[in-house]
Amino acid sequence: MPIGDLNVPVIGKNVVIATLVQTHVLIATFILGSALIAPTAEYLGMITKQKRYERFARNLARFIVLLFASGGALAIAFVLALITLFPVFFSYLQNIFFWVFIFEAFLFLGVIIVIYAWYNTWDKLAYRKTVHIVFGLVAGGVGLVQMTMIDVVASYMLTPSEAPIQDVARTYLDPTFIPLNMHRFVGNFSYVGFLIAGWAGWRYLRSTKQEDREYYDWMGHWGLLWGFGFMLLQPVIGYGYLKAIREASPKAFDVMMLGNEAWHFNLLMLLLAILGISSVAYFVHKLRFAIKPMETTRKITIGALGFTALFSILNVIPFTGNIAPQVGLVFGNSQIPLGAMYPWKFIGLIGLMLVGFVAVGLYLKASATGFHWGRASRWSQYMLMVCAVTIVLTMIDMGSARESARRLDNNPGYLINGCITLNQKITPKTCPAGDSLVKGVKNNGGSAVPGSSGK
Numbered sequence: 001m002p003i004g005d006l007n008v009p010v011i012g013k014n015v016v017i018a019t020l021v022q023t024h025v026l027i028a029t030f031i032l033g034s035a036l037i038a039p040t041a042e043y044l045g046m047i048t049k050q051k052r053y054e055r056f057a058r059n060l061a062r063f064i065v066l067l068f069a070s071g072g073a074l075a076i077a078f079v080l081a082l083i084t085l086f087p088v089f090f091s092y093l094q095n096i097f098f099w100v101f102i103f104e105a106f107l108f109l110g111v112i113i114v115i116y117a118w119y120n121t122w123d124k125l126a127y128r129k130t131v132h133i134v135f136g137l138v139a140g141g142v143g144l145v146q147m148t149m150i151d152v153v154a155s156y157m158l159t160p161s162e163a164p165i166q167d168v169a170r171t172y173l174d175p176t177f178i179p180l181n182m183h184r185f186v187g188n189f190s191y192v193g194f195l196i197a198g199w200a201g202w203r204y205l206r207s208t209k210q211e212d213r214e215y216y217d218w219m220g221h222w223g224l225l226w227g228f229g230f231m232l233l234q235p236v237i238g239y240g241y242l243k244a245i246r247e248a249s250p251k252a253f254d255v256m257m258l259g260n261e262a263w264h265f266n267l268l269m270l271l272l273a274i275l276g277i278s279s280v281a282y283f284v285h286k287l288r289f290a291i292k293p294m295e296t297t298r299k300i301t302i303g304a305l306g307f308t309a310l311f312s313i314l315n316v317i318p319f320t321g322n323i324a325p326q327v328g329l330v331f332g333n334s335q336i337p338l339g340a341m342y343p344w345k346f347i348g349l350i351g352l353m354l355v356g357f358v359a360v361g362l363y364l365k366a367s368a369t370g371f372h373w374g375r376a377s378r379w380s381q382y383m384l385m386v387c388a389v390t391i392v393l394t395m396i397d398m399g400s401a402r403e404s405a406r407r408l409d410n411n412p413g414y415l416i417n418g419c420i421t422l423n424q425k426i427t428p429k430t431c432p433a434g435d436s437l438v439k440g441v442k443n444n445g446g447s448a449v450p451g452s453s454g455k
Contacts, residue, residue, distance in 0.1 A: 006084060006085050007085075008085070013081075013085040013086075016081055016085065017078070017081060017082065017085065017086075018400075018403075020074060020077055020078040020081055021078055021399075022396055022399055022400075023074055024071060024074040024075050024078055025395070025399060026392065026395060026396075027067060027070055027071035027074065028071045028075070029184075029187070029188055029191050029192075029395065030067065030191065030192055030195060031064055031067060031068060031071055031143065032140070032143045032144065032147055032188050033188035033189050033191060033192030033193075034060050034063070034064050034192050035064060035115065035136070035139050035140035035143050036137070036140035036144075036188075036189070037060065037189065037192055037193070037196075037226060038056075038057045038060040038061050038064065038136060039057070039118075039133050039135075039136030039137045039139075039140060041053045041054075041056050041057040041060070041222075042054065042057035042058075042129075042132070042133050042136060043133050045057060046129045046130075046133065052215055052218055052219075055215065056219060056222070058122060060196075061118065061119045061122070061136070062119065064115060064119075065115065065116065065119050068112070068115065072108075072112075086415070086424060088424040089415045089416075089420055089424045092416075092420060092426070092437070093153070093416075095165075096156070096165045096171065096437075097152070097153055097156075097171075099168060100149050100152055100153065100172065101149075103149060104146060104149035104150065107142055107145055107146040107149060108146060110142045110146075111139060111142050111143050111146060114135065114138055114139040114142055115139045117135060118132070118135040118136045118138075118139050121135065144185065147181070147184060147185075147188075148181055151177065151180050151181050151184060152172050152174070152177055154180065154402075155174050155175075155176045155177045155180045156171065156174045156177075156416070157406065157415065157416050157417065158176060158245065158249060158252060158402060158405060158406055158417050159174055159175045159176045159244070159245060159248035159249045159252075159417065160174060160416055160417060160418065160419055160431065160432050160433060161173070161174040161175065161432060161433065162432040162433065163433065164433060164434075164436035165433050165436055165437055166436065174248075175244055175247065175248035176241065176244045176245055176248060179237070179240050179241035179243075179244045180241060182237050182240070182241075183234070183237050183238060183241050186230050186233050186234060186237055187230075187234065187395075189226050189227075189230040190226070190227050190228075190229075190230035190231040190234065190391070191227075191391055191395060192223075192226065192227075193223045193224065193225065193226025193227030193228070193229070193230065194223065194224070194226075194227035194228075194231075194275070194387045194388050194390075194391040195223070195227075195388050195391065195392075196219065196222070196223030196226070196227075197219075197220045197221075197222075197223030197224040197227055197384040197387055197388065198223075198384050198385045198386075198387055198388020198389070199219075199223075199388065200216045200217075200219035200220035200222075200223055200384060201216075201220050201380075201381035201382065201383075201384030201385045201388075202381075202385055203216045203219075204216035204217055204220060204376065204381050205378060205381050210374055213373075213374040214373040214374035215373075217371075217373045217374050217375070217376045218371075218373050220282075220376070220381065220384045221286060221367070221371070223384075224279060224282060224384065224387070225360070225363075225364075227275075227279070227387060227391065228275070228276075228279040228356065228360065228387075229360055231272075231275060231276075231279075231356075232352075232353050232356040232357060232360070235349040235350070235352070235353055236353070239349075242256075242257075245405070249405075249417055249418075251408050252405040252406060252408065252417055253405070255404070255405050255407065255408055255409055256401055256402075256404075256405045257341075259408075259409050260325065260409050261401060261404045261405060261407075261409075263323060263324040263329075264397055264398070264400060264401035264404070265401065266316075266318050266323055266324070267397050268394065268397055268398065268401075269312075269315040269316045270316050271390050271393055271394045271397065272312070272315065272352070272394070273309075273312030273313070273315060273316055274386065274387075274390045275387055275390050275391065275394070276308045276312055276352055276356060277305070277308055277309055277312060278383040278384075278386050278387050278390070279356075279359075279383075279387060280301065280304055280305045280308045280355075280356070280359045281305055281380075281383055282380050282383045282384065283301055283359055283360075283362075283363045284298060284301050284302055284305055285376070285377065285379075285380040285383075286363070286366075286371060286376070286380070287301060287362075287363070287366055289371050289372045289373075289375050289376070290366040290367075290369060290370070290371055290372075291369050291370045291371060291372060292366075292369040292370075294365075294366050297362050297365065297366055300358075300362060301359055301362050301363070304355050304356075304358050304359040304362070305359075307351065307355045308352065308355050308356065308359070310351075311347075311348045311349075311351035311352040311355065312348070312352065314338065314344055314345075314347065314348035314351075315345060315348035315349060315352065317336060317338045317339040317344070318336060318339045319335060319336060319339040319340060319341070320332075320333055320334065320335055320336065320339070321333060321334060321336070405417075407422070410422075416431075418430040418431050418432060419431035419432075419433065419437055
């Protein structure tokens with residue numbers, strides 16, 4: 001049997017890798033975002049003397065500790081599956097990123113130590129709160145550095161640097177490394193915020209004690225501010241990320257935006273529409289229960305809700321009727337004028353951001369005087385749960401879009417774009433690093449695999 005020619009019956013090895021990676025990313029992203037949100041809540045509890053912040057921070061920290069083992073186990077399972085199912089590819093990958101993998105392993109150990117120390121010293125450092133909060137922020141900071149170690153591999157696979165692979169610094173700083181990190185950093189907070197809001201909505205509907213209803217009502221408000229507030233930054237950051245992909249890998253960009261994978265962005269616009277409309281609708285509802293009546297503010301927010309729906313519709317309109325040919329969702333190939341990226345999609349996205357900032361600003365103005373907690377309606381909590389489900393679908397959709405872009409509509413498909421094909425053959429002529437990919441592996445102690453020279 002040729003090396004690396006293993007497969008998984010029925011579902012195939014690609015599905016195995018995709019399932020492990022997507023599940024791990026959903027868990028790891030939650031841990032990373034929570035490791036910064038929880039210490040922030042703990043700090044606010046310290047300076048405001050509001051017990052709900054302390055309760056929230058401690059419960060979230062407990063969940064991080066419980067979830068960490070699952071995320072770590074999935075990461076190990078993914079690496080073992082990658083070594084087993086794509087051994088040739090992994091041998092090149094570990095030679096290119098040897099120091100990155102080593103550093104990432106030590107950071108993983110560091111995160112474990114600091115997070116468990118932070119949680120286990122909660123009571124012992126109760127009278128040295130500042131020290132304990134620093135522990136939590138250090139845990140989140142180490143996690144962010146660890147995230148960059150993973151992002152450098154993901155970004156290099158899509159847009160490999162033109163530098164020889166022996167040039168560690170230039171290989172690390174490939175064309176999309178910084179935009180991807182910015183996108184993920186902001187996305188971590190938005191993802192966790194929406195999930196917290198959704199969980200709070202679920203718990204609110206099941207709570208019978210007034211104290212719990214007040215707490216979960218506040219928790220939904222707190223989570224949505226993180227989720228929707230940081231989501232508003234994503235169109236600008238996402239545009240910068242896509243621009244970097246277009247400049248470094250035009251073919252991959254065409255696949256994502258114009259090829260068979262373009263349906264991912266049509267779906268993304270629909271998901272953003274759901275998140276935007278649901279969030280602003282929740283704000284409109286909560287403004288009814290502001291301690292200081294703000295009817296004018298609420299009317300303006302209702303107007304913002306209408307504009308959010310208008311701009312969302314503009315974003316959802318596809319460029320052609322060929323929406324998702326994979327599932328037969330085709331309504332002809334004629335172009336739809338309002339579906340063009342320029343100027344209509346830009347107007348839609350910028351409008352959605354500006355209206356969103358207005359809605360958040362008005363809501364924060366009302367929250368400064370406080371709300372009557374525990375009086376939320378059922379439908380408002382359903383909005384929070386819809387946001388939680390939608391953000392998970394958004395994460396899966398975007399991850400799939402980025403990874404599928406390297407397939408170049410399977411003509412051919414690449415594991416490292418332009419360098420290593422899906423069947424683990426090296427193509428140095430189309431690789432930005434050129435022959436240094438093969439030579440670098442040999443110089444680092446690796447060996448060329450028969451049949452992998454791309455000839």
